[in-house]
Every structure is written in structure tokens, then in C-alpha cells.
Amino acid sequence: MSNEELIVLAKKIETGTASSQELLLYISACESFQKQMISLDEIDSEVAELQQAGLKKFWAKQNEEKAKVLPIWWCIAAAAVAALVIFGVSLFYYSKKADDVEQFSNVIPSLAPGKNTATLKLGNGKTIQLSDAKTGLVLGSDDLQYNDGTRVESKSVSEEETSQNKDVETLTASTPRGGTYQVTLSDGTHVWLNADSKLLFPSKFTGNSRIVTLVGEGYFEVAHNKAKPFKVRTAGQELEVLGTHFNVNAYTDELSTRTTLLTGSVKVNNNIVLLPGDQAMLSNGVTRVSRVDVDEVVAWKNGFFVFKGSNLGEVMRQLSRWYNLDVDFAGPVPKRTFNGKVYRNMNLNDVLEVLSFSKVKFKITGRRMTIYP
Known part of the structure; x- marks a missing residue:
């Protein structure tokens, strides 16, 4: 600006x-x-x-x-x-x-923020492009619906296939970089997916447990069912809950997997029990538990970026996912920290201004940002 x-x-x-x-x-x-x-x-x-x-x-x-x-x-x-x-x-x-010095940042393209967009891959391999005009997908007993009650229509799936396919199948909801979406599972569990994330889940839960797999970041509000514990699997970690609210950050480009509990209780890898406000951080095979600001952790789900002493690498990983931006560092990562709370529906140039990026030397070409030491 x-x-x-x-x-x-x-x-x-x-x-x-x-x-x-x-x-x-x-x-x-x-x-x-x-x-x-x-x-x-x-x-x-x-x-x-x-x-x-x-x-x-x-x-x-x-x-x-x-x-x-x-x-x-x-x-x-x-x-x-x-x-x-x-x-x-x-x-x-x-x-x-x-x-x-050099006017690296005098011209910033107005890259739009992410939006509601995702795909759903069926058990037969076919993929449905979910509507960008909707915010969530709901698994009904006989069909797929959006959260406003309208049916999911797609040329990839005929009504005959939908009606005949009554067997349990593994579905995969995926958000791209610059995308977010909500999924309500067959048991009523509600999942918010952050950008560049993937959730694998059955079309309906059977047996003695409810198991899903997450890659990326998701916020879960699990429907209570004492007889069927709900389990979330990520790389190197398994969470078990009965009914609770928690956030899981399991991006492959992060240095650790972080599970943060808001309400209820969560058991991590069968031996660590979290209390509300606890975060389990798995890094190099070791899990450590600490108290955190849960509002900061789930800010993305509520439509915000919140940074409190965050380093440049942490900030850029979040921005790159939400704005579909490739980031390169031309040399050592500058030792800068950032503080601020910004709406995620702002254009990139406005977010960079609020975060005082005038003190960072960078250049943006298309969807690639190069940051200089």
C-alpha cells in the first residue's frame, strides 16, 4: 500500500x-x-x-x-x-x-488469497471437483451432499454408480495450495482442512473404531461415541479420542508434527494423554508436550494469520500454502521475527505491508518469491 x-x-x-x-x-x-x-x-x-x-x-x-x-x-x-x-x-x-540499496519490493503483485476449493477421489479412482461456491461436503447415508443440502453433481459419477455402490470405500478429500474445505464424515465428525492437505476416510465407519489419515493440517470436532474410538493417523503418529476438539499440523515440509488439544482429551501413540491447552510436538522420533496459545494454533480455521515471534521461514511456509506461492531464499534465511494478526482474505500485498515486509529484501515474479539476505 x-x-x-x-x-x-x-x-x-x-x-x-x-x-x-x-x-x-x-x-x-x-x-x-x-x-x-x-x-x-x-x-x-x-x-x-x-x-x-x-x-x-x-x-x-x-x-x-x-x-x-x-x-x-x-x-x-x-x-x-x-x-x-x-x-x-x-x-x-x-x-x-x-x-x-535495491528496490526489491517496490512492486508487489496483488495475488488473491485462497478460497473454498477441493477435490474428492472415490474408491474407484474417479475424482470429483467440489464446488468452489460451497464450503463443505457432507457424507449422507445414500449420497454426497454439500453442507447447504444440495447434492454433489459430477460428470465423473453417474446416479447409477452412486446408487449401486453401497460397499464401504476409501474416499480422499484434497485441498490444493490456496484452498480450504470442510468435510462432515458419516458419523457426524466435522473436519476443517487447511491449504495443501489431504484426508483419507471411509464412506462409512464399521468395526470397533473410526480411523482416518491426515496429511497436512486439519481441525477436528469429533462426534462422541464411547464404543468406537476415533483415530487420526499421520506420519509417525496415531491419535485416539472419543469425542473432542483438536488441531493436527502434519505438513511434510515442517520440522515437526504438532497436535493441539482444545477440549476433551487425546491419547498420542497410546502413551501420552493431552489436556486442553497441551500440544504434543513430534520431532526426530521424540514427542514433547508443552502448553500453547490455542487461539494462535487454530487462527487459520477462524480466518486469520497470527504470528507471535515467528521467524521468516515459518511465516513464508504459511503464506506460500495460502497464496500458492513458491519461495526461494537466495542465501541464508534473514533473521527476522514477525508479530501480527491479519485476515486471511486479504491480498498478498496487503498482508506483506501489515507484516512490515518493507524491511525484507525480496522480489516477486509471477508466483515465485525470492528473498535476499
């Missing part, structure tokens, strides 16, 4: 025409830059005057409206507007700093 775009956004907030998305971007950006106290005499005076003028107009508007009951977003804006000058001049300051 350029200084001109920032000023336009400030004017929208002043006049009450800013959308909720624009307001969130503004507040997130202000919070990100509040710690960067750059004095006004170090930056361009024209930018400073424009920002100061915007502040004066804002408070004048507040005085005019003081007798009225203001919408709640005005209260939020009032709390954040104090950081407007810091935010705007910081962007200007860092863009000028980039001119002193």
Missing part, C-alpha cells in the same frame, strides 16, 4: 465510507507500526503535513458528532487513529531506505 493509498483510506474512515475490510487493514497496519517511533523530522515534510491534516479533520469530525451516538467502528477508529502518522511515515521511510 502506497502513501497515497493510505491517505485515501484515512479519508474513507474520516467520512464513514470505509468498508469493514478496509478498517481492519488500517487497524492491523497501525498496530504493526506503533512500535516504530520514527520522528517526523526524519521523513518527507509533505507526507507529514498530509497526515497531520487528516488527523485534524478526524478530530474536527469527532467534535461535530459528539452529541450523537456514534457507530462502534468510529470508536475503533478513534483508538487506532493515533498511530496514523507513525504508520504512514514509516512506510515512506522504509521505501526511501530501499532506494539506498
Whole structure:
């Protein structure tokens, strides 16, 4: 976001025409830059005057409206507007700093965020492209439905095949990079799949247990059934639950597999029992349990990126999956950490601005980002 775009956004907030998305971007950006106290005499005076003028107009508007009951977003804006000058001049300051070296990040393509998209592979090998207009798949007793009750239609599967195929078969729901989807299993268990993930599950559960296999990341709300424990298998790990809410991060490009419990209890590899707020981290064959911030762990499921002291590698692995972006490091990974909470439905350029990427040297060509030391 350029200084001109920032000023336009400030004017929208002043006049009450800013959308909720624009307001969130503004507040997130202000919070990100509040710690960067750059004095006004170090930056361009024209930018400073424009920002100061915007502040004066804002408070004048507040005085005019003081007798009225203001919408709640005005209260939020009032709390954040104090950081407007810091935010705007910081962007200007860092863009000028980039001119002193090489303008790696002066042009950022507006890559769109991920969306609801997935495929379903049937036991006979045929694949159904699930509707991008829907958010979830539900396994019915006789057919496949979306979570709004409409039937899954596909040229790959005829009604005759669907009606005749009553045997238990293994199904595979897959999300690509830049995709997310929800699956409700035959027992009522609800699973959210993050980008670049895969869930293997039976068309209906039989026997004394309910077993699924996960590659990637999924959030589970397991339907309680004391007689049939629910098991999640990942590379090197098996989880057993009766009915509970938990998150599993089992991406192959991560250094560890992390299972985080929100409610209930989970048994890991038959010998470790997790309590709510616990996370079991499997790395190099060793499992360690620690207390974590569960809101940060499941932020993706709730539509956010949340970073708290995250290093550049961690940040880029998440962004690359969600924006379908290939990332290369031209040399050692820069030692930077990031803090912030950002909506996942923002374009990539807005997310990078909120996360202060003006201090990272990079270049984006198409869907490939190269980061320089």
C-alpha cells in the first residue's frame, strides 16, 4: 500500500465510507507500526503535513458528532487513529531506505488469497471437483451432499454408480495450495482442512473404531461415541479420542508434527494423554508436550494469520500454502521475527505491508518469491 493509498483510506474512515475490510487493514497496519517511533523530522515534510491534516479533520469530525451516538467502528477508529502518522511515515521511510540499496519490493503483485476449493477421489479412482461456491461436503447415508443440502453433481459419477455402490470405500478429500474445505464424515465428525492437505476416510465407519489419515493440517470436532474410538493417523503418529476438539499440523515440509488439544482429551501413540491447552510436538522420533496459545494454533480455521515471534521461514511456509506461492531464499534465511494478526482474505500485498515486509529484501515474479539476505 502506497502513501497515497493510505491517505485515501484515512479519508474513507474520516467520512464513514470505509468498508469493514478496509478498517481492519488500517487497524492491523497501525498496530504493526506503533512500535516504530520514527520522528517526523526524519521523513518527507509533505507526507507529514498530509497526515497531520487528516488527523485534524478526524478530530474536527469527532467534535461535530459528539452529541450523537456514534457507530462502534468510529470508536475503533478513534483508538487506532493515533498511530496514523507513525504508520504512514514509516512506510515512506522504509521505501526511501530501499532506494539506498535495491528496490526489491517496490512492486508487489496483488495475488488473491485462497478460497473454498477441493477435490474428492472415490474408491474407484474417479475424482470429483467440489464446488468452489460451497464450503463443505457432507457424507449422507445414500449420497454426497454439500453442507447447504444440495447434492454433489459430477460428470465423473453417474446416479447409477452412486446408487449401486453401497460397499464401504476409501474416499480422499484434497485441498490444493490456496484452498480450504470442510468435510462432515458419516458419523457426524466435522473436519476443517487447511491449504495443501489431504484426508483419507471411509464412506462409512464399521468395526470397533473410526480411523482416518491426515496429511497436512486439519481441525477436528469429533462426534462422541464411547464404543468406537476415533483415530487420526499421520506420519509417525496415531491419535485416539472419543469425542473432542483438536488441531493436527502434519505438513511434510515442517520440522515437526504438532497436535493441539482444545477440549476433551487425546491419547498420542497410546502413551501420552493431552489436556486442553497441551500440544504434543513430534520431532526426530521424540514427542514433547508443552502448553500453547490455542487461539494462535487454530487462527487459520477462524480466518486469520497470527504470528507471535515467528521467524521468516515459518511465516513464508504459511503464506506460500495460502497464496500458492513458491519461495526461494537466495542465501541464508534473514533473521527476522514477525508479530501480527491479519485476515486471511486479504491480498498478498496487503498482508506483506501489515507484516512490515518493507524491511525484507525480496522480489516477486509471477508466483515465485525470492528473498535476499
